[in-house]
Amino acid sequence: MKLAEATIKSLKAEGFLHNRGTENFSARIIPVGGSLSAEQTLAVARAAQLYGNGRVSFTSRMTVELPQIPFEKIDAFKHCIRQAGLTTGGTGAKVRPIVSCKGSTCVFGLYDTNALNLEIHNRFYEGYRSVTLPHKFKIAAGGCPNNCIKPELNDIGIVGQRVPLLDEGLCKECKLCNAEKRCPMQAMEHQSSEKPSFARELCNNCGRCVGNCPFGAIKGEETRFKVFLGGRWGKQIRIGTALERLYTKGEVLPLIEKCLLLFKDEAAKGERFATLVERLGMVEVEKRMEGEDLLLRKEEILSHE
Template structure:
């Protein structure tokens, strides 16, 4: 086995900068922050060059859409950081604080109900960058999903947002069709024609928006964009599904404010080493 020369103190110091030890070596993986997984072609080229110049030429991707360059010797860490800074890239994403924000491609996906890139970039700037010096009891992960398909699993994050399309149902326009296009369209079987009138079960409807514009008589001509917020999710050694707040927010600024309140509650009420889910369980969901 190789003789390791990097001290535990130095290893801890560079971990705070986003450099994770490669097992059994004095080399590290440099974690590069992306904003919801997007980088430019120029940044991509820069990362490739840096991987060859300072690492072992291997680039990997994390589950939270950051990029890691493997095999960087300890003594080349600062050179690596300087090189990628040419394209505005930084390392980080570790520690007991807000972690890089994850989002799906709801901005471009056919099922996307909200602009996930725009929202996650705003959250990134306000809370990942703006709260970078705010120490929390543990890591705090945020995910933004564009629709109830749940591709990025927002409910398994400390705080998750799922885009909604709340259908505006005009019962007076319903013609009670024997073959109802809304009933046929609904993937949740929440819409049923009963006694010649369409009924939508709000307990089953997940506001996916598939029904909007499908009625030939314009009974659901449009809908209202919303944000469903889950708190207290986590995965790993312990797994917890987040619980949804009772309100579906229809204002983006209110949604951002809820994120801030959740982070501040965690900072003030959480115990060191405790995940947000555990804080919520200890305090009681109804008291949060």
């Protein structure tokens, strides 16, 4: 039986990708919040054995993919994974599954990346599921400036920051400056006869110096977020452009929504967000991000076909 192109296209919209030269499909399962529970992991393994070829792979965006599921077994497969609270998806001109690094447990992580991943997932992957965008839209959350998840190569990249504050009045001019030793950017300079100086232009806000002065001379602000817009990876590559200021967590989600609304409102069909950012220019994009017009026009913008 040769499957109709309309059937293949319909299944792709649900997260089932046609395996070349067969009537089988790879099912793309979405790990909500960037992780699976032990029970869900067992359910994935069971589904791979019952309906696929017994193999499980992972996509570049950390979704779970089970290949070689016969067309006639797809409904049974969907019922099976639903019992574990799992769904398929992650295709089309939509908000794609959110990716994040392991900042929740990593020693360098400056915030709970899984928690932010889940918030973004619920509000935008799920909340915007019915919204067709001009093209796919990718969001990545990194726990620190190590950038392991490559946030700058996504349509929106979010990077945790901890801005250090040096209180020279508390410095005791000790011979060995722990903060200087901990700084990977050589932003802290210290000579034995002088108090340390701080080169702000070299600092990447990784926060590693914070808390390493035995006299409490270096403290850190609460975690802020550096946001990159218009990154892209593929046939054409663009490093995302950083917005001028750092954002609080409470500002990050509205900022993501403004980007999605700008994309929906201004981009042509098939145009990537990176191209829109270049076309409008960062001065104009940043102006839109700082204003409230896009949120006030949300209902109107989302009503566009």
